[in-house]
Amino acid sequence: MLIVPEREISNLMTRDAAFEAVEKAFAAMASEDAYNFPVIREAIGHEDALYGFKGGFDRAGLTLGLKAGGYWPHNLEKRGEINHQSTVFLFDPDTGKAKAMVGGNLLTALRTAAASSVSIKHLARKDAKVLGMIGAGHQATFQLRAALETHRFKKVIGWNFHPDMLPNIEKVANEAGVPFEAVDLPSMRDADVIISITSAFAPSLMADHVSPGTHVACMGTDTKGKQEVEAALLARASVFTDEVAQSISIGEAQHAIAEGLIKESDVAQLGAVINGTHKGRASDDEITLFDGTGVGLQDLAVAASVVDLAVAKGIAIEVDF
Known part of the structure; x- marks a missing residue:
C-alpha cells in the first residue's frame, strides 16, 4: 500500500x-460511468x-475508495490544527x-474550490467582471484563488x-x-458571480440580493439543516449540482424542495453541461446556481491524481499491508 502524507500534498x-x-469526475457522473455511495455524516457527541x-x-x-473525516470546530483554538480533518x-x-492512503485536508480544500471554478467556467457569463465572496474563512481563500484563475475578474x-x-x-x-x-x-x-462559502444554518444571501444574469456557487451546505441562501433564490434560478440526490437532501435544494418552490426535476447535473447533454446557461439574464454539496468522487479523483504524481516523483511511501 502507498501512503502520501498530508505534508507532501502542497x-x-x-x-x-x-x-x-x-471536471472529469462530474462528467463521468453525468454519463453514468461513475457513481457515489450514500453519505454517512454524524454528530459523534464529542468535541461538537x-x-x-x-x-x-x-x-x-x-x-x-472513500474519504473519512469531518469538522472539529474547536481544533484551531484548542490545538492550532485546522477544523476540517480528513483522509482518503x-x-x-x-x-x-x-x-x-492519502492526506485529505488540503485536497478537500482544493477540490471544493475546483468544483465552484468548474461551475463558473461552464455557467457564468463570459463577460463577468465582479466577483462577490460571502464568507472569509480558511476555505474562502482557496475559493477565491481558484475563481480568479478561471475568469478575468476586475x-x-x-x-x-x-x-x-x-x-x-x-x-x-x-x-x-x-x-x-x-x-x-x-x-x-453588483456581482456577476457570487461564491458563498460558510457553515451557516440560516440564509445570508437573499433572492433580491442577486441581479439577473448572475451565477451563484453555493459551496457550504453539505448537511441536513445547513442553509446559505434564501430558498426563493433557487426558484428564480436555473439550478445545477454535483449530484441531484445530495442536492435535494443535504444541499441548498433541500429547503426549496421542502417549501414546494422547486421539484427534483428542476435540478440538473453540472456534468451534463460539461458533456454537452445540457445547454447550461440559456441567456445573459438568466440566474444560474450551482449547489455544491461535495461528492466522494471529487475526493477520489484528486487523491488518485496525487498518488500518480507521488509515485512519479518518488515521494510515495510504500508499506506492507
Whole structure:
C-alpha cells in the first residue's frame, strides 16, 4: 500500500490539476460511468464534531475508495490544527485490496474550490467582471484563488458575518492584483458571480440580493439543516449540482424542495453541461446556481491524481499491508 502524507500534498497537487480531476469526475457522473455511495455524516457527541464518510466508484477511471473525516470546530483554538480533518483511502477495484492512503485536508480544500471554478467556467457569463465572496474563512481563500484563475475578474467584493475576517480574502485579491471592497449583502447585486462559502444554518444571501444574469456557487451546505441562501433564490434560478440526490437532501435544494418552490426535476447535473447533454446557461439574464454539496468522487479523483504524481516523483511511501 502507498501512503502520501498530508505534508507532501502542497508539493504535488496544483489548482489546475484539481480542476481537471473534478471536471472529469462530474462528467463521468453525468454519463453514468461513475457513481457515489450514500453519505454517512454524524454528530459523534464529542468535541461538537461532525464525522462521516463519502465514497464512490468510477468505472471509467477504475477509482474506488472513500474519504473519512469531518469538522472539529474547536481544533484551531484548542490545538492550532485546522477544523476540517480528513483522509482518503483508495482500493484496487479488481481485488478489493487497500491501494493507498492519502492526506485529505488540503485536497478537500482544493477540490471544493475546483468544483465552484468548474461551475463558473461552464455557467457564468463570459463577460463577468465582479466577483462577490460571502464568507472569509480558511476555505474562502482557496475559493477565491481558484475563481480568479478561471475568469478575468476586475473587482472582488466581500461580506462576512465577522467583518474582522475579511482581510483574509482581501489579501488574496491583492496578491492577484484585483481590487477588493468590503460591502453589505444588498450590494451583492453588483456581482456577476457570487461564491458563498460558510457553515451557516440560516440564509445570508437573499433572492433580491442577486441581479439577473448572475451565477451563484453555493459551496457550504453539505448537511441536513445547513442553509446559505434564501430558498426563493433557487426558484428564480436555473439550478445545477454535483449530484441531484445530495442536492435535494443535504444541499441548498433541500429547503426549496421542502417549501414546494422547486421539484427534483428542476435540478440538473453540472456534468451534463460539461458533456454537452445540457445547454447550461440559456441567456445573459438568466440566474444560474450551482449547489455544491461535495461528492466522494471529487475526493477520489484528486487523491488518485496525487498518488500518480507521488509515485512519479518518488515521494510515495510504500508499506506492507
